[in-house]
Amino acid sequence: GQNIDQPTEMTATEGAIVQINCTYQTSGFNGLFWYQQHAGEAPTFLSYNVLDGLEEKGRFSSFLSRSKGYSYLLLKELQMKDSASYLCAVRQDQTGANNLFFGTGTRLTVIP
Amino acid sequence: DGGITQSPKYLFRKEGQNVTLSCEQNLNHDAMYWYRQDPGQGLRLIYYSQIVNDFQKGDIAEGYSVSREKKESFPLTVTSAQKNPTAFYLCASSMIAGGHHEQFFGPGTRLTVL
Numbered sequence: 001g002q003n004i005d006q007p008t009e010m011t012a013t014e015g016a017i018v019q020i021n022c023t024y025q026t027s028g029f030n031g032l033f034w035y036q037q038h039a040g041e042a043p044t045f046l047s048y049n050v051l052d053g054l055e056e057k058g059r060f061s062s063f064l065s066r067s068k069g070y071s072y073l074l075l076k077e078l079q080m081k082d083s084a085s086y087l088c089a090v091r092q093d094q095t096g097a098n099n100l101f102f103g104t105g106t107r108l109t110v111i112p
Numbered sequence: 113d114g115g116i117t118q119s120p121k122y123l124f125r126k127e128g129q130n131v132t133l134s135c136e137q138n139l140n141h142d143a144m145y146w147y148r149q150d151p152g153q154g155l156r157l158i159y160y161s162q163i164v165n166d167f168q169k170g171d172i173a174e175g176y177s178v179s180r181e182k183k184e185s186f187p188l189t190v191t192s193a194q195k196n197p198t199a200f201y202l203c204a205s206s207m208i209a210g211g212h213h214e215q216f217f218g219p220g221t222r223l224t225v226l
Contacts, residue, residue: 004154024224033214042202042217087154098143098208100215101171102154 002026004103007086011109012078020073020106022088033038033100034062034073043087046073075108083110115139118203118218125225132187133221135203143210144186145204149174154179155202161186162208190223197225 004024012018015066024032035043049055049064049071061074073086085107089100116137125131143146147155148156157170161180175194180186186205190197200222204215 008152038199040220040222042219044217045214049215089155098206098213098215099145099157099160100155102147102156104152104154 002101004088004101006086006103006106008104009109010040011111012075014078014080014110014112016078017074017076018078019110020075020086020088020108022071022073022103024069024071024088024090024103026090026092026101027052028092029066029090030093031091032062032071033089034065034071035089035090037085037087038104039084041049048088074105078110080110080112083108116203116205116216116218118221119218123207123221123223125223127225128192130189130191131197131223133190133201133203133223135186135188136184136204137216137218138184139205139216140183141205141207141216142183143206144180145206145207146170146176146178146186146188147202147204147223149200149202149220158188184212197223199223217219 006022034046037043047062054063059076065070085105087105088103115152119134145160146158149155156172157177159178161167167180172191203218207213208216
């Protein structure tokens with residue numbers, strides 16, 4: 001079967017660092033995406049990993065280990081506006097289709 | 113400005129009625145997608161289209177229909193056969209050729225069936 005696991009909820013303090021984990025078991029793998037979604041709004045793209053290792057983009061970094069079926073999103077210097085859901089998604093198809101399989105998302109609350 | 117639009121933002125319908133949700137993009141993207149989002153669940157793929165006049169069923173296509181007569185447009189019809197139509201519906205688009213291409217999402221339509 002196919003499955004993506006993320007924690008349902010997390011809470012962190014403004015200015016701190018938080019790591020959101022994602023583990024996946026999918027029928028294929030051709031990249032992993034992280035999206036941010038504020039309540040009632042559209043998801044927005046944060047990061048993409050297809051090879052093992054760390055991708056850094058400002059305050060956000062994402063890590064991938066394909067052998068472990070594991071990724072994490074690291075958010076540094078947390079701000080109140082980072083309170084949102086973070087969605088992990090896997091692209092499975094290697095034939096050219098760009099379909100994504102999404103996890104249920106992790107709702108992050110940043111407190112003062 | 114380039115982007116993807118959905119209308120309306122909120123939609124109310126009586127049970128048993130068909131309803132069509134609009135999705136338009138001017139990003140010149142080849143592929144378009146429809147997702148459904150329910151509380152506590154991830155985005156689930158309803159239908160997708162990689163080229164005009166062609167579309168494929170996603171994981172939860174039953175009770176839905178789509179068309180792709182123009183590259184820019186991918187409307188979704190929620191039919192009376194859909195047993196639990198109340199949900200947040202998201203449309204997305206992306207390129208598909210060459211390299212990684214993230215999906216860009218519209219603002220969503222919240223459908224409530226009374």
